[in-house]
């Protein structure tokens with residue numbers, strides 16, 4: 001339930017309402033902008049005397065929130081959330097482009113790709129250090145040293161860095177070293193991990209689970225937000241369907257749906273969605289056209305030699321030409337890229 005206060009409601013009156021709700025065991029999530037003061041109610045609201053509230057002259061409206069997600073719900077927070085990471089902004093007018101290899105392979109590799117994607121206009125550098133591979137026999141990432149190389153790349157190139165955290169035991173290292181902590185598709189429902197991420201204030205890039213519904217995806221974000229971390233960027237990366245031509249099926253309709261239902265920014269990963277490098281460009285363009293707040297693309301300087309996901313990685317020169325198209329689409333959509 002949310003309570004929308006009258007613009008002229010006094011602080012005293014608002015405090016009285018809040019206190020009466022809290023005394024019944026509910027939590028109050030406050031939202032304030034120039035025009036609105038909204039009290040979002042969390043917990044069991046069944047004991048609240050709605051008729052009493054309805055008669056209160058300081059209250060403009062009471063709205064029932066049917067969805068199970070509350071803090072990520074747009075009703076709780078009508079304006080788009082804007083996330084700031086170092087000198088970069090994601091959300092509302094600002095589109096973020098995260099680019100880089102699936103995995104950091106060496107210092108030279110991440111520095112070379114990093115410089116090229118920066119020159120082409122990327123706003124973040126990605127690179128996996130610990131890789132969640134289907135086969136235990138596949139390359140698992142180079143681990144800790146990848147984080148050292150990413151940090152060096154950030155210092156030299158000046159792009160904030162994004163990398164995937166697989167396990168709670170590495171959390172402190174990631175908080176220290178990484179600018180955006182990625183939660184991969186396989187961990188979207190690792191609720192212990194999500195709760196821990198709720199206790200920090202680093203931005204989290206939460207990828208949609210392989211077979212997660214939009215509601216399950218938003219509930220995963222709710223876990224993080226309930227802990228107090230409101231810096232969440234959602235990422236649609238394709239879902240599993242009966243279609244097997246592509247690695248996954250990119251659910252582009254999830255973008256406008258999530259933007260309607262939630263205030264959190266949502267980006268698209270066309271690389272893992274398709275698994276095929278030649279589908280990355282058209283779907284990246286489509287993502288910006290449907291209103292995504294950014295894209296995350298795997299870029300490699302030598303895809304045929306990549307240790308992971310070479311088939312879906314585009315070359316640095318293709319990334320540069322794609323950026324030009326994306327800028328045009330962003331301009332038509334009145335967004336900043």
Ligand code: PEP
Pocket residue numbers: 102128132164183184185186207237269272
């Ligand atoms: C990745 O971004 O490298 C990755 C493993 O993605 P996902 O979790 O979406 O499969």
Ligand code: MN
Pocket residue numbers: 102103272298308309
């Ligand atoms: Mn990958």
